[in-house]
Amino acid sequence: MKAIAWHGKHDVRVDNVDDPEILNPRDAIIRVTSTAICGSDLHLYDGYIPTMKSGDILGHEFMGEVVETGAKSTLKKGQRVVVPFTISCGSCYHCGKHQYSACDNGLPADNQDIAQTLYGQPMSGLFGYSHMTGGYAGGQAEYVRVPFSDVGPIVVPDGVDDEKVLFLSDILPTGWMAAENAEIEPGDIVAVWGCGPVGLFAVQSAFLMGAERVIAIDHFPNRLALAKRFGAETINYEETAVYDALMQMTGGIGPDACIDSVGLEAHGFFGDNVIDQIKVSTFLGTDRAHANRQAILACRKGGRVSMPAVYGGFVDKWPLGAFMEKGLTLKTGQTHVQHYMPGLLAAIMEGKIDTTFLISHRMALEEGPQGYKMFHDDQDNVTKVVLKPGTA
Amino acid sequence: MASDDAPKSASRDGDAPIARAVTINRPRAELYAYWRDFAKLATFMENVERIEVIDEKRSHWVVKAPAGSTVEWDAIVTEDDPGALIAWVSGDGADVPNSGRVEFRDAGQRGTVVTATIDYDPPAGIVGKVIAKLFQREPAIQARRDLRRFKQLMETGEIATGARNRREHEERDA
Ligand SMILES: NC(=O)c1ccc[n+]([C@@H]2O[C@H](COP(=O)([O-])OP(=O)(O)OC[C@H]3O[C@@H](n4cnc5c(N)ncnc54)[C@H](O)[C@@H]3O)[C@@H](O)[C@H]2O)c1
Ligand SMILES: [Zn+2]
Numbered sequence: 127m128k129a130i131a132w133h134g135k136h137d138v139r140v141d142n143v144d145d146p147e148i149l150n151p152r153d154a155i156i157r158v159t160s161t162a163i164c165g166s167d168l169h170l171y172d173g174y175i176p177t178m179k180s181g182d183i184l185g186h187e188f189m190g191e192v193v194e195t196g197a198k199s200t201l202k203k204g205q206r207v208v209v210p211f212t213i214s215c216g217s218c219y220h221c222g223k224h225q226y227s228a229c230d231n232g233l234p235a236d237n238q239d240i241a242q243t244l245y246g247q248p249m250s251g252l253f254g255y256s257h258m259t260g261g262y263a264g265g266q267a268e269y270v271r272v273p274f275s276d277v278g279p280i281v282v283p284d285g286v287d288d289e290k291v292l293f294l295s296d297i298l299p300t301g302w303m304a305a306e307n308a309e310i311e312p313g314d315i316v317a318v319w320g321c322g323p324v325g326l327f328a329v330q331s332a333f334l335m336g337a338e339r340v341i342a343i344d345h346f347p348n349r350l351a352l353a354k355r356f357g358a359e360t361i362n363y364e365e366t367a368v369y370d371a372l373m374q375m376t377g378g379i380g381p382d383a384c385i386d387s388v389g390l391e392a393h394g395f396f397g398d399n400v401i402d403q404i405k406v407s408t409f410l411g412t413d414r415a416h417a418n419r420q421a422i423l424a425c426r427k428g429g430r431v432s433m434p435a436v437y438g439g440f441v442d443k444w445p446l447g448a449f450m451e452k453g454l455t456l457k458t459g460q461t462h463v464q465h466y467m468p469g470l471l472a473a474i475m476e477g478k479i480d481t482t483f484l485i486s487h488r489m490a491l492e493e494g495p496q497g498y499k500m501f502h503d504d505q506d507n508v509t510k511v512v513l514k515p516g517t518a
Numbered sequence: 519m520a521s522d523d524a525p526k527s528a529s530r531d532g533d534a535p536i537a538r539a540v541t542i543n544r545p546r547a548e549l550y551a552y553w554r555d556f557a558k559l560a561t562f563m564e565n566v567e568r569i570e571v572i573d574e575k576r577s578h579w580v581v582k583a584p585a586g587s588t589v590e591w592d593a594i595v596t597e598d599d600p601g602a603l604i605a606w607v608s609g610d611g612a613d614v615p616n617s618g619r620v621e622f623r624d625a626g627q628r629g630t631v632v633t634a635t636i637d638y639d640p641p642a643g644i645v646g647k648v649i650a651k652l653f654q655r656e657p658a659i660q661a662r663r664d665l666r667r668f669k670q671l672m673e674t675g676e677i678a679t680g681a682r683n684r685r686e687h688e689e690r691d692a
């Protein structure tokens with residue numbers, strides 16, 4: 127089959143590889159019909175993520191048709207499914223609490239050591255995202271082996287366009303959980319840093335949860351315009367002093383809830399090269415860590431900070447004092463995708479959430495390498511690239 | 519002797535036995551029953567090539583050693599408390615004298631805490647060194663990984679693999 131494989135920094139290729147097979151009873155094989163390139167994939171593209179091996183197949187946002195099932199899969203051939211990016215067993219203590227991204231059993235035993243050392247406990251597996259997250263082949267391919275297919279993938283009704291439901295795999299639940307973690311109360315003013323896909327879905331979700339006003343912050347005019355389309359007021363941090371603007375826009379109180387959907391580019395899933403990382407964040411990445419500091423300083427006293435953005439290692443000069451003195455609450459985590467999928471599928475079907483607005487480019491799988499380059503070079507105009515296998 | 523309540527195996531003393539605990543979301547009777555059928559242990563113990571059950575108390579273990587060789591011993595059950603505890607010790611003439619115990623303790627809504635303790639006594643000399651490397655430095659890691667696989671098998675009915683297909687699975691296993 128054809129697949130987008132990683133071969134090094136800024137080097138992804140269309141490789142011909144042998145097909146996936148059923149290995150465990152709960153597996154299914156999916157023929158991919160749509161797969162997206164994610165902002166998180168750019169961390170891999172930029173070579174920031176350790177434990178990548180040449181030839182690793184990328185992609186964690188995908189959907190398709192069931193073509194083969196293991197003895198214990200509950201899926202049926204021919205069903206269309208969206209697959210969550212988190213690989214979770216559904217039967218451990220954490221899955222029982224719907225904390226799917228904290229699943230004990232998603233990672234192969236030998237791959238758990240790194241996370242155990244780095245974070246104290248291993249996390250769930252992820253598709254197409256280095257060997258530290260399980261070394262699972264990703265969805266930017268014609269076929270994928272999907273473990274725990276009886277609890278992960280959600281079946282979508284016939285006749286619903288791929289593009290409406292594809293983002294159930296990651297960024298829609300992520301934006302939704304970000305807003306949920308912000309514990310929004312009716313009448314709240316919510317500030318969202320970063321108008322990438324996650325931030326834009328957080329804006330929509332915040333309004334659905336009763337926010338009276340949402341203030342969106344970024345520097346890309348096109349992305350800010352999308353936030354405005356959903357009713358947000360905007361701040362362009364290149365033209366405006368963000369803290370001053372937020373204080374004036376909230377009458378000096380500060381937003382009730384702040385959502386950091388920026389993330390620290392260089393801190394994807396780091397850990398082993400902490401020194402490098404601090405250097406990078408000091409000389410290059412300060413803008414990005416800055417968003418999190420800014421959120422804590424701007425947030426109203428007793429307010430909530432939600433952090434869907436990915437941080438992997440250590441951050442320098444984090445305002446712990448302000449955080450404590452103001453009595454803030456911080457909630458974060460990789461998304462518990464399986465928990466949110468059914469409710470969000472219903473919201474899409476009822477027309478409450480718009481997802482297709484995000485897609486700026488549609489390409490054949492074979493054009494994946496160009497897709498990566500475009501997404502990397504022009505974030506303002508390229509909001510989301512969707513690859514379609516079998517359309518070249 | 520430590521003055522606190524922590525398990526001995528967490529001591530900073532280098533001679534402390536290797537012990538690992540894992541919580542498994544299944545009843546302890548079920549976990550005990552799987553473990554007590556020694557022939558099945560090779561399913562999740564990576565270094566174990568096979569275990570032949572000789573009788574109620576005795577089993578013969580064939581364990582992978584460096585350079586494609588194997589080491590062997592008979593294990594004799596010394597304590598057996600159904601649903602709670604199994605302890606064993608290797609018999610005379612073992613290539614690598616060892617002993618171990620596994621305990622199953624109720625953990626309420628979390629299931630069962632399984633604690634495995636393993637003690638190896640590798641022979642002296644050059645070969646001993648190689649074996650020591652395999653069994654004395656690695657056992658902590660090995661025990662932890664084996665217990666994770668046991669947990670996966672009991673909780674999910676399978677052992678997780680990141681491989682794409684059989685070819686890759688064999689490559690990663692090697
Ligand atoms: N928690 C999860 O499970 C999960 C899932 C998906 C993505 N993520 C993470 O969420 C984050 C956002 O994802 P995305 O796909 O939207 O990424 P993205 O890179 O497309 O968007 C980030 C946006 O932040 C803006 N930005 C940069 N610096 C800023 C600053 N100082 N102030 C305000 N805005 C700033 C950028 O211009 C960009 O538009 C990433 O860290 C990603 O890894 C987390
Ligand atoms: Zn993603």
Ligand SMILES: [Zn+2]
Nearest residue numbers: 215218221229
């Ligand atoms: Zn689980």
